[in-house]
Amino acid sequence: MMNKPYITIVSEVTVDGKLTLYRGASSKELMSIMTKEVYKYLHSIRAQVDGIMVGCETVRTDDPSLTVRYVEGKNPTRIIPCSTANVPFNANIFSKDAPTIIVTTKRAPKERIEKIKNLGAEIIFAGEDLVDFDILLPILYKRGIKKLMVEGGASINWEFARKNYIDEIKIIHLPVIAGGENVPTLIGGEGFKSLKKILKLEILNHFVIDGFLITEWKVQK
Ligand SMILES: NC(=O)c1ccc[n+]([C@@H]2O[C@H](COP(=O)([O-])OP(=O)(O)OC[C@H]3O[C@@H](n4cnc5c(N)ncnc54)[C@H](OP(=O)(O)O)[C@@H]3O)[C@@H](O)[C@H]2O)c1
Numbered sequence: 001m002m003n004k005p006y007i008t009i010v011s012e013v014t015v016d017g018k019l020t021l022y023r024g025a026s027s028k029e030l031m032s033i034m035t036k037e038v039y040k041y042l043h044s045i046r047a048q049v050d051g052i053m054v055g056c057e058t059v060r061t062d063d064p065s066l067t068v069r070y071v072e073g074k075n076p077t078r079i080i081p082c083s084t085a086n087v088p089f090n091a092n093i094f095s096k097d098a099p100t101i102i103v104t105t106k107r108a109p110k111e112r113i114e115k116i117k118n119l120g121a122e123i124i125f126a127g128e129d130l131v132d133f134d135i136l137l138p139i140l141y142k143r144g145i146k147k148l149m150v151e152g153g154a155s156i157n158w159e160f161a162r163k164n165y166i167d168e169i170k171i172i173h174l175p176v177i178a179g180g181e182n183v184p185t186l187i188g189g190e191g192f193k194s195l196k197k198i199l200k201l202e203i204l205n206h207f208v209i210d211g212f213l214i215t216e217w218k219v220q221k
Helices: 036-046 056-062 110-118 133-142 154-162
Strands: 006-014 051-053 077-081 100-104 122-125 147-150 168-174 201-209 212-219
Touching: 006 036, 006 154, 036 168, 036 201, 056 077, 077 133, 110 122, 147 154
Parallel strands: 006 147, 006 168, 051 077, 051 147, 077 100, 100 122
Antiparallel strands: 168 212, 201 212
């Protein structure tokens, strides 16, 4: 087994498992129903980890800051897998209040790489076509990212799920139903399609904050 960070997926999910209101929509609108206390729960997890990751598509659609704001605590290093480094140069992840790493591949144009470096972010190359987590995770571990929180979206979550790299899952269940056939859910990708291969979970905790059920799960290895 490779040296990899301890990986926790954290997500806000509707009762019908959706991450957002419709495909392509920012999840910020859906998350706006969360109360301050629920945000405190989310941000207290951020304050306990060394690194926080979201996929490049989430940066493009949600433009998150990925910082600790609702509780006291240190901002984790922001890590964004982005195979052609196609991330808006004015994105909030380039704010100066936390370090940022863009993980990319040989496909990324040089000008973009230079521009991103000038914005103060670091570049790590890992992979040929898409970002290769088998290369990336030991690099992150070696440089001190021992606890990594992954905040989606569906495609990135699937990458971690399919290789059985997830250690824990923490879900904020939004007390709403969004509906919709093609709306991203907690885990996207191809799916396991087999009872033998599916991830098996063990419940660790469940509690309610302001009417939002929180569930915390350990992934059986
Ligand atoms: N409710 C929540 O908690 C929550 C959290 C996060 C996101 N969301 C929602 O989820 C949606 C975005 O999810 P998404 O699944 O479309 O995108 P995503 O998982 O955020 O990002 C996927 C992108 O990451 C890049 N990538 C690099 N290496 C990859 C690899 N090995 N495997 C897969 N992707 C790789 C690709 O972009 P490139 O081709 O540019 O490399 C890919 O399109 C948005 O609507 C957002 O609002 C909700």
